Amino acid sequence: MQYRDTLHRFNFENTSIRGNTVHLHQSFIIALQNQDYPDVLRNALGELMAAGLLLAATLKMYGALVLQIQGRGALKLLVVECCHQQETGDMTLRATAKFNEHISDQTLMELIGNGQFMITLDPKNGGEGYQGIVPIEGGSVSEILENYMRRSEQIETSIWLACDGNSAAGMLLQKLPERQETDQDAWNRTNHLASTVQNEELLELPVESLLRRLFHEEDVRLYEGQAVRFHCSCSRDSVSNMLRMLGKEEIESIIEERGELEVHCDFCNQHYRFDKIDSEQLFITDVFVSASHSRH
Ligand SMILES: [Zn+2]
Secondary structure (H helix, E strand, O other): OOOOOEEEEEEEOOOOEEEEEEEEOHHHHHHOOOOOOOHHHHHHHHHHHHHHHHHHHHOOOOEEEEEEEEOOOOEEEEEEEEEEOOOOOOEEEEEEEEEOOOOOOOOHHHHHOOOEEEEEEEEOOOOOOEEEEEEOOOOOHHHHHHHHHHHHOOOEEEEEEEEOOOOEEEEEEEEOOOOOOOOOOHHHHHHHHHOOOOHHHHHHOOHHHHHHHHOOOOOEEEOOOEEEEEOOOOOHHHHHHHHHHHOHHHHHHHHHHHOOEEEEOOOOOOEEEEOHHHHHHHHHHHHHHHHHHHOO
16 A cells, blocks of 8 residues: 555545544554554544544544553553654654453453543643543443543544454544534534445545545535654653653662663563663763752
């Protein structure tokens, strides 16, 4: 497939309805390349990635949007983080799952058990953070999302998601509340048309063809796409900062006991190792920083 991983915004002219589509292949593959997840979780993460990007595209902010499905069954956690990067203007994603080994042939909902769904916003350009939690209801990732939107927001939102284990895709329609609608039937009509979408169409059609096929009698304006790529924000520096917060004594006792301390990133599978000399340097820097502060 030739086209890149892209997020597209569109709107229906002369209505208050806007939409997004997203198509992921490379970023989806790379995000999960070091993980050996069963198909049901791989597909759920793909749908959650698509959903996160669709929602992030509706927000005017730089920073991170994190979606979490927290389960009490064999599935403990699905996490997807989507970041609107201020420096490059593109969207990045990373994802991970925690679950009991040897999960059998169960549906996603059976694996979740009695779970909850959580959305966290962490803006990087000022603005307030936000966290919302709802119980998990519905039979699919898109139903979980729609239930969340119904419970927590005034904005009417519909979401369609698909993942075939190789690509993930999605479409979102949203009715902005602020404008008086002259075309009273527009929301029902566009939703009805969008509901006819097949998973294969979401996964395989370029956005122009998809919108033409679904909404050929509507006046749709499609905007230029925004690139999506995999990116993990972990680094040796960020891990060092976390270790400093644990404190010198704690770190030294672990290294004393095991010879080295290893921190593993669940998102990108990177291993960060700290031995005795590394740990000494961690805290030398710390002393240096606090000494230079005390001079002011
Ligand atoms: Zn990482």
